[in-house]
Amino acid sequence: MPSRHRLSHMAWILFLIAPAVVVMVSFVLIPIASALAYSLYDWNGLARGEFIWFANFQKVLFQEPFNRWTLNAFTHNVIVFCALMVVQNVTGFLLAYLIFKEPFGYRFYRTAVFLPVILSTVIVGFLWKLFLHPLFGIVNQFLNGVGLDALALPWLGDSRTALGALIFANAWHFVGFPTLIYLAGMQRIPRDLIEAARLDTSSELKVLRNVIWPLVAPATTIIFVLTFIGAFNWFELPFIMAGLDGSPFGSTDVLGLYFYRTAFGNQSAGVQDFGMGSALAVIIFSFILVAAATWTIYLRRREIEL
Amino acid sequence: MTELAGSPTAASNPWHHLGAINRNKMLVQILLIGNTVLMLYPILIMFFSAFKTTSDIFTSPFALPNFTNLANFARIIRETNFITYFTNSILVTTGALACILIFGSMAAYAIARYKFRGSTFLFLFFLSGLMVPLKLAIIPLFIQFRELGILDTRLSLILLYTAMGLPSTVFILTGFLRTLPGELEDAARIDGASEPKIMLLIMMPLTKPALVIAGIHNAVPIWNDFFFPLVFIHTDANKTLPQGLTAFMGEFSTDWGALFAGLSLSALPIIFVYIVLSRHFIAGMTYGSVK
Structure with a gap:
């Protein structure tokens, strides 16, 4: 039984x-x-x-012209990552700090900064593509309107500004994410700790640097690692805004686009190579895994030290 | 107020301190209002432009539109497959979400409430799924779906999203189920209730908050996903909303009124749900990043 x-x-x-x-x-x-x-x-x-x-690995990494394309795309991923660390995460930290002070209407500010995060990248990409249109986009219409005609550039059409415009659109889309994670991190700091620090020094900057920054270290770890993974998986936004070839002239090409082109071909040239595509996928995946893991360990140690 | 703080006698003035505080408060407000405008104004312009003719958008992009002009919306509804895309998105998202929450609850319940050999290994197996970007397995998935004969179907998306959503769901629900007290279960067991009854009638109703978190955590990325439909779906009748959007963005490329109407219609449902449930949205989408 x-x-x-x-x-x-x-x-x-x-x-x-x-x-x-x-x-x-x-x-x-x-x-x-x-x-x-x-x-x-x-x-x-x-x-x-x-x-x-x-x-396949040998081809992708060492054989002309593939190695040049791989390096070109990889370089852009590195630029995107560095730029997002500054534009997206620093802004996120500062916004979190402002909202953390709980000024009048802070709940509304919190809801507003997170609103773009819930939108599909397809919507955000198309929206900014229209806004950045050289003639009829609101960005250049605004710049012309306030007399900054010299700044009204063909943002997405010029290989010097295209990647920057994409990075801006990405930061607009996702800045709410680091903001709310930092905010949650700040709200976990015991209130009396901050009060005590404020009694010690009249400089709010010192409180920010010596008390708040070290105590939100766990949030920093998560945000930095997610930014890293996001930057090296970048695909949807450049695909929508700059196209599968990373136009103009490959200036916005990133590993995600290059992988997709290699594996599934682009519409004009229907060549597809699953072998090389898989090799690229394995390389990207291993790189992200190893780098993210190493960096996580380093950042975790830093959490304790700070 | 600013006059006081800036005046040379400010140091000796007892109100000086208050002035500085107020000035700080004002600076915070200015910065936050500035940021909020930067976040919301583009979305507002999108909705406004949807009511305008293309030439109005070109000549007066910042002006208020005539809100009774619904021609652009009518065009999108009549001349595109918007309704089909929208229905597909609802179908795929709810289908995947149902599978994720049902299968996820079952597995999490077993891991959290029963002792059996391999349960730790099983938990780690699901956990490791959190680290794997499934995008990079797109080629094998493509071949696998083709062999199963489900390439270019909505079912392929539901299966894939279920696989993507299970790790986080098992993680969230296991953590929550472990915190529930065992007394409830034991009391029911003594009363002779069967295990399925205990799970469904006593334990699962208590996990509702965790189910909401897990649901939103997965529903938003699934609803917004573009990459997998791009590779798997080619028949127009099976496309989801983000993918369908690219189709009619190409088709109407010179009709900006219609473009903005299409973007607005696509953004409206999720913005509406977000405004109603913003607290749950934020909790759900940042789950795992916030300890």
Whole structure:
């Protein structure tokens, strides 16, 4: 009797975990493992060819012109990451600090800064593409209106400003995210700690630097690592605003676009190479994993030290 | 007030301190109002432009529109598949969300409330799913869906989003279910209630707050997703809203009134839900980043 009860209990547990496990194995575990395997094969369209060891990796990393394209895209990812660290995260920290003071209407300010975050990147991308139109976009109409005609540039059409315009649109879209994470971090600091610091010094800047900044270190860790992952996974916004080729002249090309073009081809030239695409995916994934893990460990240590 | 603080006698003036505080407060307000304008004004312009003719948008982009002019909206509804895209987005999001919450609750319940061999390993297995960007497995997924014969169907998206949403859901729900006291369960067990009954009638109703968090945490990225439909869906009748948007943005590229109407109609549903549920939205979307 007890063993039958045990058996039915085990069947019940199995019933509970089976659906989730089946889905995870089928659509996460197997695809990820396959991605690793596919990168070692030669591909003819959708048909898998010979096992060629690391030839795809060699092509992507060292063979002209692919290595130049990879490096070009990677450089842009690095620029995007650095720029977002400054534009998005510093602004987010400052906004969080202002809202943290709980001025009149702070709940409204909090809701407003997070509003763009909930919108689809497709909407945000198209919206700013229209706003940045050289002639009829509101950005240049505004600049002309206030007499700054010299600044009314063809933002997305010029290879010197295109990446910057994309970074701006991204910061507008996501600045609410670091803001609210920093805000939550600040709200966890015991009130009396900040009050005590304010009694010690009349400089609010010192309170900010010596008390608040070190105590929001866990929030900083999360934000920095998410920014890193986001910057190296960048795809939707450049795809919508600059197109699959990273126009103009590849000045907005990033690894995500390059990977997509390699794997699925672009509309004009229908070449697709699943082997090289998989190799690129494996490289991007390993890079993100190793760099993010190392950086997380470093930032966590810093949390304790501060 | 500013006069007082700036005057040479300010140091000896007892009101000086108050003046400085007020000036600080005013600076905070100015900065926050400035930022709020920067955040909301573009969205407002989008809605305004949706009511304007294209030539009005070009000549007076900042002017208030005539709100009774609904021609652009009518064009979007009549001449595009907006309704189809919208229905597909609802279908895919609710379908995926139902699977995520049902399968996720089941697995989390087993991990949190029962002792069995391998439960820690199982939890870590789900947890590791949090670190994997599934975008990079797009090629194998594409081939797999083709072999299963579900490429270019809404079902492929539902299955994929379920897989993407399960790790965070199991993580959120397991953490919550572990905090529930065991006495409730034991009392019901003594009364002779079966395990499924205990789960469904006693424990799960208590997890509602965690289900809301997990639901929003997953619903927003699924509703907004563009990458997976871009690769998997080619038939217009199966496209979701973000993907459909790219189709008619190309089609109407010179009709700015229609473009803004399309963007407005796409943004409206989620903005509306956000305004009603903003507290839950913020809690749900920042979950995991906030300790």
